[in-house]
Amino acid sequence: MKNDLSKILVSEQQIDEMTSSLAKKIEEDYKDSKKELVALCILKGSLVFTADLIRKINIPVSLEFMKVSSYGAGTVSSGKINIQLDMSRTDYENIDILVIEDIIDSGYTLSLLLELLKERGANSVKTCTLLNKPERRKIDLKPDYFGAVIPDEFVVGYGLDYNEKYRNLPYIGVLDPKIYT
Ligand code: IMP
Ligand code: MG
Numbered sequence: 001m002k003n004d005l006s007k008i009l010v011s012e013q014q015i016d017e018m019t020s021s022l023a024k025k026i027e028e029d030y031k032d033s034k035k036e037l038v039a040l041c042i043l044k045g046s047l048v049f050t051a052d053l054i055r056k057i058n059i060p061v062s063l064e065f066m067k068v069s070s071y072g073a074g075t076v077s078s079g080k081i082n083i084q085l086d087m088s089r090t091d092y093e094n095i096d097i098l099v100i101e102d103i104i105d106s107g108y109t110l111s112l113l114l115e116l117l118k119e120r121g122a123n124s125v126k127t128c129t130l131l132n133k134p135e136r137r138k139i140d141l142k143p144d145y146f147g148a149v150i151p152d153e154f155v156v157g158y159g160l161d162y163n164e165k166y167r168n169l170p171y172i173g174v175l176d177p178k179i180y181t
Contacts (some may be wrong), residue, residue: 001166005173009155010148012171015130018147019049022128023056025145030096031059035123038095040087042113043067044167045102048159049130053100064089070108081112092121101129102159103150107141114141131155131172154180 010018030037039061041050054061067085089095097117104110110127117125128145135152154177156162157169162180166173 001169002173004166004176004179005156006176008171008173009150009153010131010158010172015052015147015158015171018130019052020056022145022147023053023058026053026098026128027057027059030098033096035096036060036062036094038062038064038087038089038097040064040066040097040099040117042099042101043085045159045161046100046130048167049102050100053128062095066113068109068113070112081109081116092117093123095122096124097122097126099125099127101127101143103131103133103155104129104141104143104146105133105136106138108139111139111141130158131160 037060039050039054041047041063043065044067054063064087065085066083066087069082069084070080099110099113099117101110114125114127126144129143130147132143132146132149133152134149153174154162155172156166156175157172159167160172161167162175
């Protein structure tokens with residue numbers, strides 16, 4: 001797998017430092033909230049990041065999962081979100097949702113999801129992404145927390161895939177363009 005990468009972009013040690021620093025900020029921001037903090041892992045890419053992050057948050061946190069995609073991404077936003085798996089909570093007024101993403105690219109998927117969660121009446125909705133690719137943004141969306149800003153290159157590993165491969169790499173690398181061209 002490593003031979004398919006043109007370089008390692010974020011090492012295991014850097015990921016460890018990033019998740020620790022994010023967890024500390026999140027803890028600080030939510031420790032006085034009277035509501036229940038729900039970490040909402042967006043499958044599949046955010047699984048590995050979520051698992052590491054929540055273990056470093058030293059306040060109570062619940063865990064939920066959603067699997068979503070946006071229709072027509074790449075064109076002008078169609079404004080439609082496709083929910084393949086929904087979270088199991090319904091008492092939205094009682095929860096502070098922290099949406100956990102692997103990467104924000106165009107921002108379409110996440111912006112539609114945020115709209116939906118707010119519509120459902122969540123007490124608060126914030127976003128935490130490991131990687132941020134602001135150059136690629138098609139929609140004005142700034143994550144509340146992010147680990148690293150990366151250039152416009154296709155990355156894999158630590159949950160991120162190319163055709164379902166490379167999710168199990170423990171670091172993040174740039175996929176060699178020869179793999180997909
Ligand atoms: P967007 O922000 O709606 O464009 O979509 C973000 C989703 O696209 C992420 O959750 C990833 O699944 C996928 N994605 C975007 N950029 C990359 C990348 O560099 N590597 C792997 N997946 C990516
Ligand atoms: Mg993917």
